[in-house]
Amino acid sequence: MLRFLTSGESHGKGLLSILEGLPAGLAVDEKKINSELRRRQLGIGRGPRMNMEKDSVQIISGVKKGLTLGSPIGIFINNKDASIDKLAAIFSPRPGHADLSGALKYGFKDIRNVLERASARETAARVAVGAICKIFLEVFHVGIESNTLDIGGKQDFEGMAHQVDAARNNNDTLGGIFEVTIDGLPAGLGSYVQWDRRLDGRLAQAIVSIPGIKSIEFGLGAAYAQYFGSEVHDAIFYKKGKGYYRKTNNAGGLEGGMTNGECVVLRACMKPIATLAQPLDSVNILNKRSAKASVQRADISAVEAAGVVAENMAAYILTDAFLEKFGQDSMAEIKANYLNYKKKIC
Ligand code: EPS
DSSP, rough: OEEEEEOOOSSSEEEEEEEEEOEEEEEOHHHHHHHHHHHHOTTTTTTTHHOOOOOOEEEESSTTTTEEEEEEEEEEOOOOOOOOSSSSSSOOOTTTTSSHHHHHTTTTTTTTHHHHHHHHHGGHHHHHHHHHHHHHHHHHHEEEEEEEEETBOOOOOOHHHHHHHHHHHOOOOOOEEOOOOOOOOTTTTOOSSSGGGOOOHHHHHHHHHHHHHHEEETTTTGGGSOHHHEEEEEEEEEEEEEEEEEETTTTTTTEEEEESSSSSEEEEEEOOOOOSSSOOOEOOTTTOOEEEOOOOOSSOHHHHHHHHHHHHHHHHHHHHHHHHHHHHBHHHHHHHHHHHHHHOOO
């Protein structure tokens, strides 16, 4: 079983991840991890914190002379803004954020105790983990990409950038839709035999857990509702050497909770960032009087960044499914099992 945990507050000393279950013998290039972290910091609408931090990893365990040992990998990302002890207390929760429910749940008087951990800064720790999984998947020629499809109702880059500028000028924020595609996966990852082994469900949980994500769909997604089955199911073909294949991919590469050998395609929608420079009505949790929501430094939009985080969460889930199928202990063993299976299914 592959698993990871993250720890760290947005303005604490830094972010910590432990990734356990990767095989021994994977060559890990820190530059590749850092370049994923950099990608997460970019995109239209990102806030001032992104210029302040230059995220990079320190691998503190589990890797020796550039090769994984099979033991847990410890990863640390330093925070340049580590001002947590000096930051003022917050009493007016932001609609759309974790503030109110978090304060009620943990009995906090100071909402900062919630937002420090609920902040999307935590996704840097996830990207560091996902980047190592991407390196693993690359060995098997699996490629993962994301694209921003919509920000504020616009689909072309100029239109999206214009909407983000308008939001910034109006003290407002925007969400949008991104797509992640994963190609090169063999058929048969995941399983239909138990609900929690279905790969679409596992991917959905991982993606929807990214802050701000409100929906996910695979392949044709919600548009399936408009068609007859005969119009949308992907007919099956076979060619010697190539194996089974489809000429359409409405299923988004997933059938019965398993990969079917086609490209995995998912789209997710991110709501507008909850911190508004012109804040909505809220309530002071100390005196229960009406108050404007708190205003914190934040992004105007982070859809592109969310796409990068989703790529890396998908990489983690797919690596887990890959290891289940082909073994978990050493790269040599996994490669042999993978090649043997590929030969068998062609
Ligand atoms: C973020 C870090 C945060 C925010 C943003 C994303 O840093 P700071 O709060 O110091 O500006 O910029 O967080 C949120 C949008 C949020 O809702 O918490 C990051 O690293 O992605």
